[in-house]
Amino acid sequence: MATEVRSLREFKMPDVGEGLTEAEILSWYVKPGDTVTDGQVVCEVETAKAAVELPIPFNGVVEQLFFPEGATVDVGTVIISVAVAGEASAPAAVPTPAPAAEAPADEAEPERREVLVGYGPRTGGSQRRARRTTTTKTVTASKPAPAVPAAPVAPAPAAPAPVAEVPLGERPLAKPPVRKLAKDLGIDLRAVTPTGPDGVITREDVHAHAAAQAAPAAPAVEVAEVAAVEVPVSAPAAGDVRVPIKGVRKATAQAMVASAFTAPHVTEFVQVDVTRTMKFVRRLKESGELGRDVRVSPLLLVAKALLTAIKRHPEINAQWDEAAQEIVIKGQVNLGIAAATPRGLIVPNIKDAGSRTLSGLAVALGELVETARQGKTSPADMQGGTVTITNVGVFGVDTGTPILNPGEAAILAFGAVRELPWVHKGKVVPRQVTTLALSFDHRLVDGELGSKVLADVAALLEHPKRLITWG
Template identity: 60%
Template sequence: MPQFKQFPLPDTAEGLTEAEILTWHVRPGDAVKVNQVICEIETAKAAVELPCPWDGVVTELLAEVGQTVEVGSPIITIDLDPSGAAAPAAAPAPASAESNGKIGEETADGRIATLVGYGPKSGAAKRRPRKAAGQAPVAPVAQAPVVPPPAPAPTPAPAPVAAPRGGYVPLAKPPVRKLAKDLGVDLYALAGSGPGGVITREDVEQAVTPAPAAPAAVPAGARERRVPIKGVRRATAQAMVDSAFTAPHVTEFLTVDVTPMMELRARLKNAPEFRDVKLTPLAFAAKAVLLAARRTPDVNATWDEAAQEIVYKDYVHLGIAAATPRGLVVPKVRDADRMSLRELAVALDELATTARDGKTPPADMVGGTITITNVGVFGVDTGTPIINPGEVAILALGAIRDMPWVVGGQVVPRKVCQLALSFDHRVVDGQQGSRFLADVGALLADPGVAMTY
């Protein structure tokens, strides 16, 4: 016997309440296996592929593409025993014209059951059969007498030509006069543009060509595009509002000569252990943040409002703000403080690729401790970043530019970058925030300073 079971939308992330159906990979009638991907959903964190929990056959999809479904609501029905055959049913007896069919259903004789009777029988209408031989013939129909066609009407005489108006006769050639007559143009109303005032074909055609209409005003609504606020965009907006109006933000700025860091990057790219690694300035900035956080652990803490406690963490789950087609997401590099520069560079490259493809696992979107946003990739010098909810600090890394800089009393071109640090003033005091930002700047200006940490 068939065994139907419904699969409810699971909580794929910490605290997930709903998700949007992006794509179905199966349809009713398809056979499915355990762990086969049946659909893709978009949560407030990322796009997630849902695997099938059972073997069976899909019988019904309970949610449409684009529909937002609450966690726990069924989204698909699967028959776990599709091979079970039901007992054969007895063939129904032929129904008569007055059989008791259900209203709206077709009876055995092709009629539809209605509230009164069963309606007309289905099928095309048939011609009445011819009478068989020996039947009485049909009386012939009397024919009306033939009436000769009427004589053709006499051809009317041509209408007389209108007399000149005020003694004036328009000058135009016969073809132009015929064109004016066909188009209904009064030649007396035209001023000829030809030699001696002769009316030309162009004069006649311009008389019937309407003036170009003024362009119609386009309503404002026709030049607008509305997109529902949902998924990642809605979650990001709510998080930013909660953070901006909960944590008292303070932002400090620092301009740094990062020429030594860029020179070290150029040397390391030629080293054997870094030849297959995408070594970016972001990797150096991330390493500097991780080292500086050891001296100022306050930037790697959390304000627990419910417990009225500050939670200091002995690990760093580094968040990296990433722009994706679905909006801003902040995936995390777990235990980044335990990684070498090479390991960190590899992790950042993989994180960026996964985020752009929308394949970041939901577990990697939560639990961050401090974040970096690299606005420099957009050619931006700096900004005032908003702290990621649950954290107390975020660093903005600006674009690295060639700028004049004073070195040893001389103005020389150097690689210069601007840093911006926003921190929660409930946890991080001005002294602590300033020291952390100065440490990050010192490590980028002279990577050898790391030897002193």
């Protein structure tokens, strides 16, 4: 007689397709014993890009939650299991997949990996490179290392340390551009910790290693010396607070280090009389000609001015292709707006912003800012940016030297608008003045191009009517 079969289905932390390796579970919306349906949101997680709600891809009853709220989980790790009712059939055992480490990489069966909504499924069984057979030695720091006939081995430190496997004679896995980058930075790839698939060293790994080498090591040395002579070390002050570096803040830190070490930054500055622009903003607000519910701000006209300048000088809307050794001039401008959120700095972008009217740009900018404030910016909204604006003026800051968003050629900082004495029509009078700063990648933007773009933005903000005639 046929009986109903109930099997366990496991839902893994999804891969959003951006090379992210982990996510933090912010909140669970279900608990063991709850009934769930296909497409129901079961939890919210924060990746290095944004907070995302995860839907379950099947029906059933929640069996187990494997991680609590606040836990950081690697992509591909099971986070929830669900008891699923199967079709009527004879009872059958549910096969348990063998651990990935025990199965040969080249014989692994492809499996369907759950992914975030909007990215589509992909098979998890990627072709892996066959492992080389190498000789390894095990070094245990808690006791002296065995002697090696070829060369004497110094005794290991007395303090206990994890066991490490050191491959002998294996060439580190890395693509040619990454090898060139390491050579240019004077880094031995054998000393770099790989994080890419199958142990491949990525550009980010090289930059992280370079940053670690550049960081001052004095405090760590001092602590080690004090511990060696057993001198008591004072406890941290009572008011000290430690904040874990994860999620958006961790991604931002890594991206900024990578950008600073990769792109040669140049920053130019200009002071601008924006009195007419501020009057134009007030007129747009009072008239409602862009729409009664549309938010109008000086940032809107700065964005429009930058887009107009890029239209006149499209070469600045470009990207450096290290692998192909080419400069790629982008066909459309995806305008990024740096937004400070409770989870850290993010840079969502307005797709094809250059083709939008002033009204359309205002609507898109308002939606982008509101979504970012709510922490609902999707990963797709932060992909593909080509140029960025950072509005440091909202914090009362006059200007700065902004670091490029990785993969982009330019970023414009918009400073605070202040009433200053200014020569206008031959007289010194109070005018509203701001400072603009344009940072650009000097590999693909020379001083002439960068200066022309910055000068155009300044001229458009000084005489906003030109937004119509130049656009």
